[in-house]
Amino acid sequence: MEVxxxxxxxxxxxxxxxxxxxxxxxxxxxxQFDKWFSEAMTAEIFEPNAMTxxxxxxxxxxxxxxxxxKGFDENGFSFYTNYLSTKGKELKKNPQACLVFFWGxxxxxxxxxxxxxxxxxxxxxxYFHSRPQGSQIGAIVSPQSQIxxxxxxxxxxxxxxxxxxxxKTIPKPAHWGGYIVKxxxxxxxxxRTSRLHDRIKYDLINGKWQTxxxxx
Numbered sequence: 010m011e012v013x014x015x016x017x018x019x020x021x022x023x024x025x026x027x028x029x030x031x032x033x034x035x036x037x038x039x040x041q042f043d044k045w046f047s048e049a050m051t052a053e054i055f056e057p058n059a060m061t062x063x064x065x066x067x068x069x070x071x072x073x074x075x076x077x078x079k080g081f082d083e084n085g086f087s088f089y090t091n092y093l094s095t096k097g098k099e100l101k102k103n104p105q106a107c108l109v110f111f112w113g114x115x116x117x118x119x120x121x122x123x124x125x126x127x128x129x130x131x132x133x134x135x136y137f138h139s140r141p142q143g144s145q146i147g148a149i150v151s152p153q154s155q156i157x158x159x160x161x162x163x164x165x166x167x168x169x170x171x172x173x174x175x176x177k178t179i180p181k182p183a184h185w186g187g188y189i190v191k192x193x194x195x196x197x198x199x200x201r202t203s204r205l206h207d208r209i210k211y212d213l214i215n216g217k218w219q220t221x222x223x224x225x
Contacts, residue, residue, distance in 0.1 A: 046081075049110075063107040089133065091154075092185065133181060137181040138178070143167075148182060149185075150167055
């Protein structure tokens with residue numbers, strides 16, 4: 010199918026599956042997120058924990074990519090990566106981030122803004138050793154975001170380390186670990202008909218969450 014300007018302009022959906030009413034939301038946005046995330050899992054959405062992680066460098070130039078949520082609670086939202094990757098370097102210089110979840114089947118979106126901190130070495134170690142062996146070795150082998158001349162370089166190193174660590178505990182590399190996004194605002198978006206979507210935003214003010222409805 011040829012994609013034309015007119016094709017793109019006429020791509021649209023009318024959202025009708027649900028509503029987001031002020032009286033139905035939880036006063037605690039983490040509990041509201043837990044409810045929506047549970048419903049996304051029940052709906053068997055493919056990788057419901059996939060989220061866009063947006064960062065910016067010191068000059069303010071933005072960057073974004075998909076990562077996987079690996080934990081959330083009252084403290085924040087956690088993920089793991091290579092500290093020497095592009096995202097890791099940006100977070101070191103500018104420890105602010107935005108997370109976006111989009112669950113199209115439920116016509117829902119969640120947007121989270123907050124400060125970013127590294128998780129403890131103990132938390133990173135625990136999660137690292139819960140991963141499949143191939144993923145552990147991949148974390149050691151990949152110089153994430155760096156230019157490599159050939160994929161064979163990675164494959165050869167994987168073969169070497171798989172043999173080296175057969176039957177042994179694989180040590181977590183120092184350049185790999187977790188981050189937690191400590192939210193200062195969380196917005197819940199529910200698609201509605203005629204583009205009059207529901208948007209409820211929570212803002213953390215003086216240690217307490219305040220909610221407001223935003224225009225779509």
